[in-house]
Amino acid sequence: MRAAGRLLCLIAFVSLLSQFGKTLLSMAHVPNLIPPLRDGLLLLLVLFAISRTDVFKARGFYLWALLCIAAISATVFVAAFDDRHIPGLYYARIYLLPLLFAVALEGIVLRASDDDVRALLRMSFWCGLLVVFTAFGIFAAVELSPRLLRTLMGDDTGTGPLASAWYIAGGTWLRMGLPATGPNSLGLALGLYALLVGGVLFSRKPRPLPSVVVVAALVFALLAVALTFSRSSWLAIMLGTAALVLACVPGSVLFSPANLTRMVLAGAVSIALMGVALLLLDSYSDGAVTRWALLNASGTDPSMVGHHKSFVMAIESLNDYAWLGYPKGTVGARAALFGGTLYNVENSFLALFFDMGLPIGTVFLVSIAGMLSGLWVHRSQWSVLIGFTVCAFFLPYNFEPDIVVFFLFVFTLLGRFMHGHAAAFAPPRAPSLYQSTLATHELA
Numbered sequence: 026m027r028a029a030g031r032l033l034c035l036i037a038f039v040s041l042l043s044q045f046g047k048t049l050l051s052m053a054h055v056p057n058l059i060p061p062l063r064d065g066l067l068l069l070l071v072l073f074a075i076s077r078t079d080v081f082k083a084r085g086f087y088l089w090a091l092l093c094i095a096a097i098s099a100t101v102f103v104a105a106f107d108d109r110h111i112p113g114l115y116y117a118r119i120y121l122l123p124l125l126f127a128v129a130l131e132g133i134v135l136r137a138s139d140d141d142v143r144a145l146l147r148m149s150f151w152c153g154l155l156v157v158f159t160a161f162g163i164f165a166a167v168e169l170s171p172r173l174l175r176t177l178m179g180d181d182t183g184t185g186p187l188a189s190a191w192y193i194a195g196g197t198w199l200r201m202g203l204p205a206t207g208p209n210s211l212g213l214a215l216g217l218y219a220l221l222v223g224g225v226l227f228s229r230k231p232r233p234l235p236s237v238v239v240v241a242a243l244v245f246a247l248l249a250v251a252l253t254f255s256r257s258s259w260l261a262i263m264l265g266t267a268a269l270v271l272a273c274v275p276g277s278v279l280f281s282p283a284n285l286t287r288m289v290l291a292g293a294v295s296i297a298l299m300g301v302a303l304l305l306l307d308s309y310s311d312g313a314v315t316r317w318a319l320l321n322a323s324g325t326d327p328s329m330v331g332h333h334k335s336f337v338m339a340i341e342s343l344n345d346y347a348w349l350g351y352p353k354g355t356v357g358a359r360a361a362l363f364g365g366t367l368y369n370v371e372n373s374f375l376a377l378f379f380d381m382g383l384p385i386g387t388v389f390l391v392s393i394a395g396m397l398s399g400l401w402v403h404r405s406q407w408s409v410l411i412g413f414t415v416c417a418f419f420l421p422y423n424f425e426p427d428i429v430v431f432f433l434f435v436f437t438l439l440g441r442f443m444h445g446h447a448a449a450f451a452p453p454r455a456p457s458l459y460q461s462t463l464a465t466h467e468l469a
Contacts (some may be wrong), residue, residue, distance in 0.1 A: 074132025
């Protein structure tokens with residue numbers, strides 16, 4: 026069980042860095058075998074999870090999973106009807122990867138013992154911290170050699186233009202984005218990691234690591250999120266933290282006069298430190314941070330304008346995608362693989378309707394909500410769910426299965442660690458008649 030949980034952790038973090046790993050392997054002229062190996066390993070873990078689960082007792086979760094598969098199958102059927110088989114199957118794989126991962130989480134992480142969960146949390150802690158330090162290392166190296174970023178993004182000449190999303194203030198200051206696929210993806214991933222670490226701090230259960238180490242990791246993670254300049258990630262951190270505090274701290278303690286005083290002082294100190302940090306960063310960036318803040322305050326930031334235009338376009342073109350969605354292989358950044366027209370919107374829910382249409386997309390979203398309810402075991406999971414939903418509202422993460430897999434991993438692990446009754450997660454299935462007979466013969 027502990028080994029299976031660690032493999033799930035490995036899949037979550039490898040998926041998060043899969044695009045960066047692909048680039049490094051390409052630079053080394055090594056074939057990229059990460060996706061097939063990951064998918065094959067995940068299938069084995071899914072079979073293992075189902076084998077140790079009483080499917081009848083967990084029938085609610087599995088019925089929602091079947092409904093989700095039915096919605097995906099319907100989109101493949103629509104793609105085949107439009108003679109777009111390959112794009113339909115490609116997008117089906119994008120949707121199926123998080124679904125399979127959720128099934129593995131339900132059968133492995135939710136049913137793990139307290140000791141196994143602490144071991145898994147310890148591994149996740151160090152893996153996340155490694156990602157944080159890698160991001161800082163790449164960011165520092167790129168500051169010294171801007172050509173390096175283009176090389177790491179897959180441009181062999183090191184001279185190709187970067188997308189405007191990698192900059193703030195009209196292209197004058199580079200955002201932290203690697204080793205994820207971009208600044209917003211890195212901000213969301215490290216924000217989720219920060220909420221997981223924060224949950225460990227708020228928990229009254231034995232911590233897998235010393236408190237000083239946990240606090241240091243939280244500080245580094247929050248600093249990395251700040252350097253991504255991802256507004257959705259900042260908002261997700263604030264709302265997620267508020268939800269985590271409300272979920273973990275009793276109201277009588279949280280709203281006591283003494284604690285309110287401490288909270289006000291802590292907030293004032295935090296705001297002061299953030300102000301000093303922004304002033305130093307603004308000085309180092311020759312005023313880029315101030316210009317970025319002014320652009321956002323006036324509503325003229327290019328990224329903000331682009332988001333608004335995509336929402337307006339989605340509303341105006343509702344009749345074009347309402348029933349069956351746009352032609353398969355034309356929605357989202359991944360549609361560039363198939364050429365032709367590309368439709369994009371900066372919202373995961375609208376992007377899903379773009380691809381599936383309103384009827385199938387609604388069924389798919391409802392089934393996903395049902396599956397999440399099957400992974401729900403503690404109110405602290407509200408923090409992760411709120412954080413991810415906020416970011417999904419501003420970016421099309423439904424086409425990035427890697428970040429969805431990481432969200433599911435943090436969501437489930439945090440809930441299982443915070444839950445107070447580990448006995449409830451003992452494998453419910455009794456030995457079958459065949460297993461009992463086999464054991465009797467072995468003893469004989």
